[in-house]
Each structure stands twice: as structure tokens, then as C-alpha cells.
Amino acid sequence: MNQHNLGRTEIARKLIIDGQFVMPVDGQTFGTYNPATGELLATVAQGDARDIDLAVAAARRAFEGPWSRFTPFQRQEVILKFADLVDRQFEEFSMLDTLDMGMPITLTRARRQRAIGMIRFYASMCTAIGGRTLPNSLPGNVFAYTLKEPVGVVGAITPWNAPLTSTIWKIGPVLATGCTMVLKPAEDAPLTALRLGELALEAGVPPGVINVVPGLGTVAGAALAGHMDVDKVAFTGSDATGRRIIEASKGNIKRLMLELGGKSPDIVFADADLDKAVAGTGMGIFGNSGQICSAGSRLLVERSIYDAFVERVADFAKGLKVGNGVEAETQIGPVVSSRQMQRVQSYLGIGVDEGAEVVTGGNRLLEGPLAQGYFLEPTVMKNVGHTMRVAQEEIFGPVVTAIPFDGPDDAIRIANATVYGLGSGIWTRDVAKAHTVAKGIRSGTVWVNCYGMLDPVIPFGGYKMSGYGRESGQDHVEEYLATKAVVLQNG
Ligand code: NAD
DSSP: TTTTTOOHHHHHHHHTTTTTEEEOOOOOEEEEEEETTEEEEEEEEEEOHHHHHHHHHHHHHHHOOOOOOGGHHHHHHHHHHHHHHHHTTTTHHHHHHHHHHHHOOHHHHTTTHHHHHHHHHHHHTTTTTTOOBBBOOOOEEEEEEEEEEEOOOOEOOOSSSSHHHHHHHHHHHHHHOOEEEEEEOTTTTHHHHHHHHHHHHHHHTTTSEEEEEEOOOOIHHHHHHTTTTTTTEEEEOOOHHHHHHHHHHTTTTTEEEOOOOOOOOOETTTTTTTTHHHHHHHHHHHHGGGTTOOOOEEEEEGGGGGHHHHHHHHHHHHHOOOOOOSSSTOOOOOOOOOHHHHHHHHHHHHHHHHTOOOOOOBBBBOOOGGGGGGOBEEEEEEEEOTTTTHHHSSSOOEEEEEEEEEEEHHHHHHHSSSOOOOOOOOOOHHHHHHHHHHHSSSSSSOOSSSOOOOOSSSEOOOOOGGGOOOOOOSHHHHHTTTEEEEEEOOO
């Protein structure tokens, strides 16, 4: 790892509590590994319930301390400084995500504008927060207004699949609103969160506002989700863990925001620009090795073009360069871990047993240095019935299941026939059809003639079992605010 500039890792490996870099109470550590090589990347302090207690106490003190007296302009200034520091270190962040979870460096670098734009967007929201005056019908000359106040101490729990952007989505609204936080990053990719916590301190965020405690989900994560002094949990991860978080939140009736999994339909009509649709649907699932919550993992293709289009997507998949993400020509990196690789492979077996046909892919890549990592061929399955497990359950790997449909109503019916509702895509030249289908699909985002485009002002989140709450945009900041009504009788 020394050949890459990972920053001051001797500090970054420790917990960040109350502005200090500390070892956990019991001194335990865990390893984080490079999925392209299987090599140990760094040893990281492993917090448990006692460290979470200390971090929550620090966050509470910070919430009630000088941070609560920061004006909106002062918070904005600190966030903009933070944005500048992350921008300055962007190459380091790109490399950190590539090494820690495998995303190709071309992708991690390409997120620069969006990531920095996201932080600056939250800075802009500091001065946009405000209540309303309320015309009312109460007797006695009553003046009523609302105040928007920070909800308090936030417990943020993140997954490993896009460490930089998913962590910024957690830190941004906390700083914009004047909340404080304890951040528990995923075991498989904790380094980016630690480095962001360090830079936030350097930017002038007061000690205790952002505490970072890596650790096991079932230990540190569970302690945070159940903590009686945490006011809100912002969670991104699987729906199975989401259910545990709901359960754990009951003690003190925490607010929750849950960004969960998906099985997103990407719908191709016969009248689409098919060249654009091949590449768009292909990268919509294979980008980041399918490890994107809103990946277009169900390819719905109008029956008249089904065979020919699926063949073209298979050719596209075959042409993708799979390799170590540090290499500039790599388009598809490894999956994050051996466990994740086995999970994806087991789904391929399930699909074949159910009667699906593997058109291309399906194998682990073992040539030369690839044998050390967790590389899977981009895989296209056809003859998939929409009720099969491979069409219903989130695989979270480079596997697309192609399903035929007959016309817009059938497309909507199949698109909605899962428990999830996160993303969806529509490819057509018919504008009226695009609007009709977009309205009919129950998902938090619908992309038309594109896939996966995100912007700091556009809200992102789920319907149904993909969770609730929105990240990005003004709606996101609102999630971190409580509304207080003040009712004042003048007469
Ligand atoms: P995961 O649910 O296994 O873990 C997510 C986080 O929860 C990790 O930090 C983990 O340590 C923690 N955790 C695990 N058990 C816990 C418990 N009992 N209490 C508290 N915390 C616990 O998910 P993952 O494998 O890291 O990520 C993949 C999942 O995340 C996929 O389902 C994917 O769709 C979803 N995801 C959703 C979005 C979104 O915005 N909707 C974005 C990215 C990923």
C-alpha cells in the first residue's frame, strides 16, 4: 500500500472521537483488504459498544457546545473549506476507494465534480433553511411561526459500495443543519470515512461534530442503532439490516432514514435508440461490477427485439475490460470480497436451476494476477421469468436478468412486480410513452434515455422495501430538521 499515497494512515486507522485519534477501549483491530489482490490494505481500529458510547457522548456535547452557536454563514464557510480540502486530496480519495473496494480508478476519478459539488451544495443549504410565518384563525391576535431546528445526534451507518459519495451524503446534511454525528462505516471499506473525518477537523469542524467509529455491524452498528442518546439513524445498506435497525430504533423512538436495496428494471422499447440503449443498459448494470443499489439488474426488453437486443448486450458485456481497478483501461473491477463473489456465483446456479440460460459470462476470472482477486465475468441471463429468484432478489453483482414484455402496460406490471422500488430506466423515442411509463412505475427515480445520472439537487431514495427518506437535494436536508411551532398571543 505504500506505493499509493493513502494519506496519514497511521492516524487514519484509529477511531476519531471528540477530535482525537484514539484506539478502541479494548484495543481491537481488523484488516481491510484489497479485493483486486486479496492483500491486506490497512489495519483499522475496531470499535465496540463502549467506543460508541464515548462517541455519542462527544457528539452530544458538541451538539450543545460551540457548534450550536455557529451561524449559517460560519457553517457554510467550514463546509466550503472541507470541500476545498477534499478537492485538493481528490486523487487520494479516488485511489482509496479503488484499493479498498475495487471500483475502477477511471470511475472513482470521474466522480470528482459530483462529489465536490455535493459538498458545496450542502454549504449552500446552510442559508436556505428557514421556517414560515403562519396566517391563523386563533383568537387574540396570535402570531405563529415555525422554526427549523437540527434533529440532534445522528448515527450514520454506511455500506462499502461507494464509500466517498455515500459518506458525503451522510456528512453533508449534518454539517448543513448543525447536527452532530457518529459515523460507522462498512467493515469492507472503512478508510475513506476515516480520511473524510480527518479532513473535516482540518477544515475547522469542531471536535465531536463528526466522530468516526469503524467496527462490526452486529456490534458497533447495532450499538449505534440502539443507542438511547442518538436522535436519528441514517442508514444505507441491505433491507435485512434495515429491518434490524428499525427494531433497534424502537427504544427511544428514533427518526430513521433507510436507503436500502433494489432490483431495478431497465426497460427497452422497440422504438428506442438501440445503440444508446445497449451501452446505457450495459453500464447501468455492469458499472461498479453491479454493486450499485440502483443497478439496472432486470433488463426488460420488448418481445419483438428481445433476442437481438439481448445478444447485443451480451456482446457489450464480452467487450468490457475486467481487471485491477488501478489500471487505466479497466472498466470492471472485482467484487468487494470472497463472500460477495460466492453470493453472486450461488445466484448463477439458482438461475440455471430455475431454467434461465446464461448467454455470456458466469465464471470467475482466474488468469494470471486475476486469480488473487475476486473477478467475475459480466453475465447476461435470458429466458428469465419475472417471478424467478434471480429476477426478484438483489444479487449485487455483475449479473443482468433479461425478461421479455409486450407493450407499456406489461412493462409497468413487470417493473412493479418486486418488493423493491429504487431506480428504473426507460428507453424509447416516444415522449408520451416515456411519461406514461414513468408515472406507472413505483420507484424513487426514473431515468429516461439514460441511467444512473445523479446530481446534488436531485433527490434519491426508495419506494416500497427500498426504504424511505431521500438523500441529495433539498428534501435530504429537511430530513435532518425538526419543525417547532411558536404560537404567541399578543392580545
Ligand atoms: P449491509 O446491510 O450488510 O451493511 C451496511 C452497513 O450496516 C455496514 O456498515 C454494516 O456494518 C452495518 N450493519 C450490519 N449489521 C448491522 C446491525 N445489526 N445493526 C447496525 N448496523 C449493521 O449492506 P452492505 O453489504 O454493506 O451493502 C450492500 C447493500 O446496501 C445492498 O443491499 C445495496 O442495495 C444497499 N445500498 C443501498 C443504497 C441506497 O441508496 N438505497 C446505496 C448503496 C447500497
